[in-house]
Amino acid sequence: MSSATAEYRIAVRALCDFTAREGDLDHRFTPSPSAQEGIAGHILIASRRGDGYMAELPLSGTYKSLTVTGRADGYDPAENRLEEVKTYRGNLDRMADNQRALHWAQVRIYGALLCRARGLDEVTLTLVYLDIATQKETLLSQNAQASELEAFFTIQCERFIAWAEQEAEHRLARDAALTTLSFPHATFRPGQRELAEDVYKAASTGRCLLAQAPTGIGKTLGTLFPMLTAMPRQRLDRIAFLTMKTPGRRLALDALAQLRPDEQAPEHAANAAPRVLELIARDKACEYPGTACHGEACPLAAGFYDRLPAARQAAVAENWWDRDALRKVALAHSVCPYYLGQELARWADVIVGDVNHWFDRHALLHGLAQANDWHVGLLVDEAHNLVERARGMYSAELDQQRFNRVRRSAPKALSRSLTSLGRQWQAVVKEVAESTPDDTDRTDYHLLDTLPDKLVGALQNAAASITNHLGEHPEDASFELQELLFEALAFCRLAENFGDHSLCDITLEGRGKALIGLRNLIPADFLTPRFKAAHCAVLFSATLTPAHYYRDLLGLPANTVWREVCSPFVARQLEVRIRRDISTRFRDREASLTPIVAEMAQQYQQAPGHYLAFFSSFTYLDAALKRFNEQYPDVPVFAQTPGMREAEREAFLQRFTPGGQGIGFAVLGGVFAEGVDLPGDRLIGAFIATLGLPPFNAFNEALKARLSARFGQGDDYTYRIPGMIKVVQAAGRVIRSPDDEGVVVLMDDRFAQPGVQALLPSWWAVGGRSSQ
Template identity: 50%
Template sequence: MPALPASPLPDPPHCVGVRTLCEFVRTGDIDLRFAMSPSAQQGLAGHATVAARRSAGYEREVFLQGEHAGVRVRGRADGYDAPANALEEIKTHRGDLARMPSSQRAVHWAQARIYGWLLCQARGLARIELRLVYFDLGSETETVLSESHDAQALRAGFEQACAAYADWARAEAGHRRRRDAGLAQLRFPHAQFRGEQRRMAIAAFRTARDGGCLSIEAPTGTGKTLGTLFPVLRAMPEAGLDKVFYLTARTTGRALALDALAALAGPVAAPMVRVVELVARSKACVHPGAACTGEQCPRARGFYDRLPAARIEAAQAGWLDKAASERIAARHAVCPYFLAQAMVPWADVVIGDYHHAFDPAAWLAPLAAAEGWRCAVLVDEAHNLVERVRDMHSAHLARASLTAARRAHPALGATWRGLARAWGNLAREATGTYRVLDELPERFVDAHRRAASALAEHLARSDAAADPALLDYYFELLHFLRLAERYGTHSIVELGAPNGARALRITLRNLVPAPFLAPRWAALHCCLLFSGTFGPAHYYADMLGLPAQARRLELASPFRAEQLQVRVPHRLSTRYGDRAASVPPIVGAIARQFADRPGNYLAFFSSYAYLDQVCTQFTLAHPEIPCWRQPPSLDEAGRDAFLARYTPEGQGIGFAVLGGAFGEGIDLPGTRLVGAFIATLGLPQVNPSNEALRARLHTAFGDGYAYAYLYPGLRKVIQAAGRVIRTPADAGVIHLLDERYRQPGVRALLPDWWPTPLSSD
């Protein structure tokens, strides 16, 4: 095993949380069978239920800390019953405790014993009783395991754990000093800032240093990734930041962040900051199809036994993007997905997806809170956050999914029969193809809670853990139940049966993400949210639950009005009822523009059906002009092939759907793209579901039409139009193919730097 670089311990001692210390010395396999259960929110609710059952003198969340060998250990014990002199460590679960892996139980006891010593030390106790309280969320029953310990024996165990951690603590303290010294001298990697990038960097630095929330609307070309990462890294020593989380909506965003970090502080032999990239388990898995257990996956078997050596190599490498995680994991025969997760406590910058921080089942935010980390969060392309968090906090159950799971695994007869009765009762409330229920159907939810407990116990058996149909149904069920526990005015219950009772479907649909996001912002030292289309300001503040004292920065575009022509017709409607009549004038507008300036264009439409109508007519009328279209299903290879047509010398029209893969996140500078046609306002379809959204948003904020339709639609339009001008040297044209773009209320929402629209008639 390679040696850790030695360095003297700092003053004050290196701090570590009780949980992290116990996980550090853990041994054994990865075994997720028993971990398929509570979210952080459910865990908190379970702890509250247990505490409420205790006597009046019961102490909750007891803060404790102690030191040994230059290591300061701190944390909050779940509860202390002073009259009984009993410290409790509470764990929530579902299913049979006998199925819990021994390594997981050992970690729980290790935490209880460390808390036991810290309490004995703090209150001068000679002995103490330790209790592991396992609370079953399904049955709401407690299983209590207890041990009685002499304080000195607990002290010996505490000192042994600290001694095992001490060398790592020394190395970590040395890394932190070197990191802060280097970042205090960090310089911008280019000769000068780009346009208003300096103004953005100053505002970001002050927010990172002083704390708070800053939203930034910075047009394409400002250099948002580097303009935010550089000042936040520069502020880390002064602000005492432990970690920076850079969150993106797509893989391309992670790549840009890694490139910016490489330019600033690595990757080199000894990078200034440790970087960890988190990816989806499906993209990191070495043995797809195998369950995450020692019995089925060789990378899970003995993972924690081999982790220490892999952890040392990863820490010394310092740069743990997806490729590096895979290389190091392969050398030590460990899982790359869980190796990256295990390195998060020792990273300075963590790059991941939105769901790593904002999903209701996410582990990153609860871990940061438990460890007391001082964090900065950077949210890239933050206009996507509204829909993404809505999706994360929405869930559905379909009667057809129950039928499929029942056929795949009929052994759970009683469970399936109970759920079938629940669906039958719900079907009586389904009137027509769509209905918004006045309240959550509690009897239906209760039946599924009971089923979740039975399924959890069943899935703990290795012979059931690899059943895809059963697993998929179980995970859908857990997600639904998590959100049912947090149901409120921010969401609605939708019941639909478009093809009869057999197709019955219930959806918990989140409409306002703010109640879920506001606590996350409050827990951070600072957060920066930035996008090229991040307005109107009040819309995003309301929908994202930004703090009342949040600051906002709007930057001028680096582009000039003379770089762009904007054309709007006087007489053309793309409303749903007018689309058939709109096809010939749209075909004519595209043809005239191509004749005037041959080159590469993108044409955006509100649906695939509309796209096909126009593309088919255009191809028949102008077979000499190359055309290609976005298909309804598009994989990564198809996306690359579509974009490969956009060469500097190319000519032709690419037909795409607004809001799809080519509406944002692609970069086609110069003559690779010289214009765009946008044959829609991007407004969501008017249907009962969106009308329910409009009504709820109108009640909450007023102007429900703008919140539900106009603002989201025009955001997609501006993003798509933003593909045309990418650099100060570009020139191009945008055709906004609908007469409504001439309305003052619509024009006011378009970018300020755009020129006055010309007539395209």
């Protein structure tokens, strides 16, 4: 269907949200009612009206190609009064002007539709503001003529139709260009075509794909190209390329730059290229760090909605919105780059950003997809990290020290609720301390058998008190008080959904220094709906073995396909040795140091160059480094240290120069164990003096028990598989291209076990395994 004959439908609220916002951006903290409170408020208002009152009155109307629909909150035929009901907390006078303007726009649209439907010449429009705390109503009314309401309706519809027709034309041009999209290189790399074919099949069948593909084949380009090709054929509305770290975003943007249709075929229409948006964190996009997000404090927030339409139009004329391009457009129109990006997420074709934008509790892209019924294709890079990332998304923690600090400085009005919460804190701490034997270190970790319900109840009451108080006294909204509120709300929300997918624990770090956590163990329970919401999902990484581990813990669909892309590397490129005479178990650490440093020195003397040596902890690393320096002082060494800053990390990596020599000591699972690209002779070998097993402690044993009960795979899912993922990732730093050669020395007798070797890459020749 061409744009000229297209018909559009939109809800009243969505129409006004797009066409009628005006004034400042205002993100000052304003406590708002919950959805349940809002529904209850609407019911209460309807119950207070007369018998003839019509609640939830359906209305609709058409203007040219646009049909506008919605439900007016209430209409009183006897008074000829149309009502729009809004619930709120706090002082109504402090409501942001842009919100009030939006409310008037909504009731005016409903007024226009009502006058049409009932043939009215005029109507009284009323905004009904209901204070949730006091149940007091504030009515703002104005009489309106049908003619003026119809004129307002016409203006909003014209604005939307102009944008909708532009969007339809873009969609047609985009799909036409993508239909003829060609691969940007003369040939595919080995394994890249196979990966691309599997991704295209996943998009075509609407399935989930787990693709294990080795480093060096061009996974980013090999996944984006087929997904873009499938976009017009499968009627995908959006593609989301989700990453774990910033470098992944850069690789995706570089690949998308090569795939732009206007670069491949300049004869395409100017708006043919897919609109590409890079989503970045607010603190990295902010032009005025430390400034509050409202018009009185930030010049880019003042008049934001007045200038947004022009900025939005300028952006869609460009089609490319990485961090720099977005900033350029935003500053040219004096609007906030971060919030312009949030707006453009509604109109981008390909969004590149962190995995939290789809999988987190408040995920922007998932919310937009649900609201707009989008068909979305997901691409998840470095997907082996999603298990731990998702666990973090659905966990929460309360810090007693922070609470005590806030309580001492909090307004007196909050004293009662915070004191009550303090008593419950102390009760939990006392109960745990009393259950601890006298000879046990009180700086301790404890699992709680159940949720501390009284503490959670006191936390809910405190959150409600803080919310109500800040609604009346926003000037008291200190940073720490707001942080306590947000932590409390997050904890309470997770407590409402507490089940066998999570556990509750407490860490006693001294008097008044307890931490209570809700720790997610099985993210599947939260992620399954997110995968169902996508048309298709492709999760790819160099380490996605075994498939059932990811299917179970991520809650992937039952028909998920697992594929292993053939490696372009062969066994002769990588010498893999196992030191079966070394044990890196905790009890054997001291004895292991001499043979470990001897092996490292021997390999270095045999083939001088750059190596990385990985250890299970900084303590183990420091001991090995000291022993190595004592016995081999002539060999250049350098080491990772705890909490390295970005400049220090860069300096560490810059030591790996072409043709250089030396051994870098690092921690397995740290910043240098994955996502680091040191091709050619910048890195010729790795020593791995650990299986990477998580520590044996109360938490991991509880995790093991929970995973055993759910999946029957407690030991493997808790210890062996996560550890070997880290090992394979670290070893993967050595061979980065088909021309690389190197060595990996696995230093622990357990690497010889069949169950462990089954988790190593199939192209390695280890323990008698034949080479390709």
